[in-house]
Amino acid sequence: METCPCDSGEPYADCCKSIITGKRSAETAEQLMRARYTAHAKVEVDFLFNSTHPDHRQGYDHAGTRRWAEKADWLDLEIISVSGGGAKDTTGEVEFIARFRDKGGIRSHHERGRFKHEKKSWYFTEGEMVKPKPLSVAKTGRNDPCPCGSGKKYKKCCGR
Numbered sequence: 001m002e003t004c005p006c007d008s009g010e011p012y013a014d015c016c017k018s019i020i021t022g023k024r025s026a027e028t029a030e031q032l033m034r035a036r037y038t039a040h041a042k043v044e045v046d047f048l049f050n051s052t053h054p055d056h057r058q059g060y061d062h063a064g065t066r067r068w069a070e071k072a073d074w075l076d077l078e079i080i081s082v083s084g085g086g087a088k089d090t091t092g093e094v095e096f097i098a099r100f101r102d103k104g105g106i107r108s109h110h111e112r113g114r115f116k117h118e119k120k121s122w123y124f125t126e127g128e129m130v131k132p133k134p135l136s137v138a139k140t141g142r143n144d145p146c147p148c149g150s151g152k153k154y155k156k157c158c159g160r
Contacts, residue, residue: 005041006034007077020047025122029085029092029115032122034077037098041074053116053123072100080110090117095130 004015016038018024019031026032032051039047045066052060078097085092091114098109110130116123140147146157153159 004034005038005074005077008034012038020044025120026051027087027122029089029113029117029122030079030082030094032115032124033079033094033096033113036124037074037077037096040069040072040098040100043069045069051122051124053118053125056123056125072102075099075101075106085115085117085122091115092117092122 002012004010004012004017006016008015016035019026019035020039020042026035036048036051039045039051043066045062048065049057049060049062076099078099080095080097081093082095083093085094093112093114095112096110098111100107100109110132111127112130113127114125116125140154140159142153142155142159144154146152146154146159150157
């Protein structure tokens with residue numbers, strides 16, 4: 001049994017394959033997101049194009065998408081959050097991280113994807129890259145323990 005690349009834990013034949021091949025439609029925005037990730041892993045670029053809303057297909061780079069899908073080793077998909085996108089909704093948003101390996105190493109594609117339900121089908125409309133949150137570093141006072149872990153006060157250690 002081949003497990004689905006979307007990390008659902010389901011067999012590929014019972015999960016995303018039937019959506020990618022058109023045997024059934026995605027019932028939710030998340031299902032379409034998972035099928036689109038799987039389409040990258042399986043290099044099913046026609047599905048990627050066809051599952052993009054017609055109003056958002058301008059500038060779609062079929063050859064570039066194929067090259068990216070073929071050259072990447074798709075590692076996993078993590079769904080961060082889902083807003084709307086249910087069977088009775090008309091729009092939805094899925095935040096996800098797709099991890100893959102390419103010649104530059106392991107990379108993460110963190111995106112907030114938007115979806116629209118129209119004519120009994122879910123479509124991807126656009127995505128927005130999610131930027132990493134800045135690290136918040138608490139200011140260390142002179143008499144606080146040194147953050148290096150030495151056990152000394154900051155002023156007697158790294159704060160000199």
